[in-house]
Amino acid sequence: MAEILITRKVFREALDLLEKERHTTDINDTDRILPTRELIKRAGGKAGIICLLNDKIDASVMDELPSIKVISNIAVGYDNIDIAGATERGIMVTNTPGVLTETTADLAFALLVSAARKIPEADQYTRAGQFKNWQLMQEHMGVDIYGKTLGIVGMGAIGQAVARRAKKGFDMRIIYHSSSRNESAENELEAKYVAFDELLAVSDFISTHVPLTKKTEHMFSTREFKKMKHSAILINTARGPVVDEAALVEALKDGRIRGAALDVFEEEPAVHPELIKLRENVVLTPHIGSASIETRLRMATMAALNMVEALKGNRPPNLVNEAVIQRKNLSKGN
Ligand code: DGY
Secondary structure, eight states, rough: EEEEEEOOOOHHHHHHHHTTTTEEEEEOOOOOOHHHHHHHHTTTTEEEEOOOSSSOOOHHHTTTTTTOEEEESSSSTTTTOHHHHHHHTTOOEEEEOTTTTTHHHHHHHHHHHHHHTTHHHHHHHHHOOOOOOOOTTTTOOOOTTTOOOOOOOEEEEHHHHHHHHHIHHHHEEEEESSSSSSSHHHHOOOOOEHHHHHHHHHHHHEEOOOOOTTTTTTTSHHHHHHHOOOTEEEEEESSGGGGGGHHHHHHHTTTSEOOOOSSOTTTTTTTOOHHOOOOSEEEEESSOOSSHHHHHHHHHHHHHHHHHHHHSSSSSTTOOTHHHHHHHHHHHHH
16 A cells, blocks of 8 residues: 555546555646646655656656655656656656557648648638639649658657558558667568668658657758758657757748648647648647557556555566666665
8 A cells, every 4th residue: 555646637447556555645636847846746655656748757857856755657768757867866767668559650641641642721711611623723722642751760669560551551652760670560561671861862751750858859840851862851740859849830931841730749748839820831730649548547546556566665667767776776785
């Protein structure tokens, strides 16, 4: 039996899993992110935190929370948590991989189609009563998707799921660049591994699926936009800072690239004001990659189960920092 801070509203099913083990919870049931001071105050003396990707938990926060044993993130990405800092302090960090792969791939592909066929713009036009007449040379003409080249940057589970939709549904040619070769994608989808610059130069669509690290921050900036085709469309459902938004705005305004579809932003929830103004070649959604009812429920229950197992002293199913276990074993041996 332990006390847990839950930083935002979660599904009843997740709470049931915690209560079954007689854990007690303090839930922030407002829609606001807890400011750091408040998070520290409310997590003080508790054993665990269940948090979201917009709760920043760095070493200075951990230093003020010596009782915390587990941080369970309701997200597959965990760039909001200082993993090395947690490991040093013996705190287990868990995430929710797998369950959101297909849902996020659906959204990435929906964004690709929306940008290619200008769906949001056509929707606005129709609602505004501007659809008077069918024209051959009409406004809102998009570009074809079928048979084009899709460049996947980061061929992990989500990248591969997007590539599968592209290959099997739209007969696209798949090329990819990733930190390691993905043989399964190469065999199943005839995906071809290429150098990053080659991918930039030949892709009609580029979809990013890399985690946010020092290496991937601003992976797409002025240099990269200059190398892309003028007709290219960039889709980002990974993390906002992977794309340099100021450079993207310039590239879009100068016609360096055709368009962009973004679900994630550099300074969420803020969106670069110039992106908001670019209605004709930009599609924007508010970080909804995993936002289906089924998937969000699975993410929340998975995070609760990770917490339950870790608090029992077991290795939780989705432990991010394996090294924490080695540290614990070492200190037991000493
Ligand atoms: C994640 O889990 O990292 C996603 O960004 C949430 O949609």
